[in-house]
Amino acid sequence: MHRLPHHAGHSRFRAIGNARAALAVVLAAGCTLALAQAQKGAPVPGAAGIYSCVDAKGRTLTADRPIAECSDREQRELSPSGMTRRRLEPTYTAREQAEREDRAREAAVQAARIADERRRERALLIRYPNAAAHERERGEALVQVDAVIQAARKRLSELADDRKKIDEELEFYKGDASKAPGVLRRRLDDNAKSVAVQNRFIGEQEDEKKRVNARFDEERVRLKQLWSGDTATTAR
Template structure:
């Protein structure tokens, strides 16, 4: 029993003093007051509330720096900056995906030109059909107009009046189809021109940056 007690006492004495004191090392909190003088305490001084402060070691080293709480304006600005940063990251990811898709879609500039011409040719064929149909409708409308001239001084038959209204409606609708086809051709040209310029920028190191 005495031998065990003696062993425990020797073990306690052999523990380094630094290890014992480090667990109980006091903390010191410091911050400048309104006049710039440092105020320190083993608990956070009241003057440091709402300000940034330093937690010091007994040897004078800085253990950590605690920033002051953000004001509502600072918090709003930080959140806005974070949203802008995330939006820019999303934009860059989207641009990377778009560029990759472009390189996977086309094999060369000539490939882009060929696809553009084929797409335009298809719509131009539809445009010609729409224009031909419009000419037919115009011819029918002219025939109805000549027929209506016989009724300038008397009542026009209901069937003829209805035919005139239907003809005008068909002409307006067909002209809308023609305008849509013409816009489609312009949009195809613009889209392929954008793809062409970006493809060259991605594959030709001498090309200017189009971003």
């Protein structure tokens, strides 16, 4: 029998071992890939899948490939054991996809509006746990506005006193301002403008009182529902 050199025999055994190791790596990689696909619900090569759906007429259809009659609805891919491997989304036209996105946006806006309304309701209840607290804050707000009006009226009174002095000086000119010195005429003009400003300011503050009362009245309607626990009605 012909014998290989000692070093050649070792080389041959090493080559066989390397080949076996490479085969083991390939097999392990294949098993890992198959396991990952199965976990993701993706079809595993060599394993037949079953597709199932309920069509527009309410019939349950099954096939060994995606079902054309159910292209507009969700389908399920089942394993041979009947377990759901994955779900196939409907196939939409560009127009249908745009409509779905519009509906999703509208739903998101509506959900955000409702969430914001709920936050405002919670804030109202924290701030006004009862009717007495709400009325107390209304009164405080109105007192602040009245204080501003009172200060403006006090200024009007001061302007009225100043006007009396101006009129007394105008008597020397028989009430004819055109004959009065420029300084006196400017005082008269400034007084008239200041009176107009204060009257306009008082009118604005009276309007502010109306706005304050309107706001508290509107809050009171909603708070009555919240205090009673009736939160079914949402703002439109």
